[in-house]
Amino acid sequence: MKVQDVMTSGVVWVFEDTPFKTVAEILTTRRFGAVPVVDVHEHLVGIVSETDLLGKEAYGSRHPDMGSMVSMIFRGTDREWVRKAEALVARDLMTARVHTAHPEEPLRSAVRRMAEERVKQLPVVDGGRVIGILARSDVIRVFTAPDPVLLARAGELLQRCAYVEPEHEVHVDVVDGVVRVTGTVNYESDTRVLEAIIGAMEGVIGVENRLRYRYVDPGKAR
Numbered sequence: 001m002k003v004q005d006v007m008t009s010g011v012v013w014v015f016e017d018t019p020f021k022t023v024a025e026i027l028t029t030r031r032f033g034a035v036p037v038v039d040v041h042e043h044l045v046g047i048v049s050e051t052d053l054l055g056k057e058a059y060g061s062r063h064p065d066m067g068s069m070v071s072m073i074f075r076g077t078d079r080e081w082v083r084k085a086e087a088l089v090a091r092d093l094m095t096a097r098v099h100t101a102h103p104e105e106p107l108r109s110a111v112r113r114m115a116e117e118r119v120k121q122l123p124v125v126d127g128g129r130v131i132g133i134l135a136r137s138d139v140i141r142v143f144t145a146p147d148p149v150l151l152a153r154a155g156e157l158l159q160r161c162a163y164v165e166p167e168h169e170v171h172v173d174v175v176d177g178v179v180r181v182t183g184t185v186n187y188e189s190d191t192r193v194l195e196a197i198i199g200a201m202e203g204v205i206g207v208e209n210r211l212r213y214r215y216v217d218p219g220k221a222r
Helices: 020-029 050-059 066-075 079-085 107-117 136-144 147-160 188-199
Strands: 034-038 044-049 121-126 129-135 169-175 178-187 206-215
Touching: 020 034, 020 050, 034 129, 044 050, 044 121, 050 079, 107 121, 107 129, 107 136, 129 136, 147 169, 147 188, 178 188, 188 206
Parallel strands: 178 206
Antiparallel strands: 034 044, 121 129, 169 178
């Protein structure tokens, strides 16, 4: 499965000079966690998240209180937060270093990057232009595939998998996203290979391997 198979298309983005208030309205009314920022050529230059807007209230000078003033004077405040607190447009709110994904990229590698970089969404970019957003909810939705759909996918996969020998007797069943594999294969290693093949299928939550084998692998026998 590729990123383009699950991403949210028709993405909304803002320009660098989009006012703070407009950005806030887009995030709240559309219930987005973040919005990409593009230049005049509509090429990605940054991203503004809900967190970036918090600085206006946390460190802004509209209603300074004694506690925050003491904190800023004696402990110091990250200059980045100060900049964002003073921001009037998206350019001064955004984070310029953006983790992105490509539409043709395998979903698994993009999701791994989301997890390792601890980001909630990845703009999907093709030729410098934003064509979609890959959010956590898009990824989680993969695991909501109905059991009959997963069963059909597994059956099709086994039919066209070159590894599955004609003499293998493999049967699959799916309950709550968990695939139970039963039957008999030739070698002990075949049981592990087939488990890996089924487990790699998108939407599968787990695999119960109940396969039996006829022979010990030749290498082990020796």
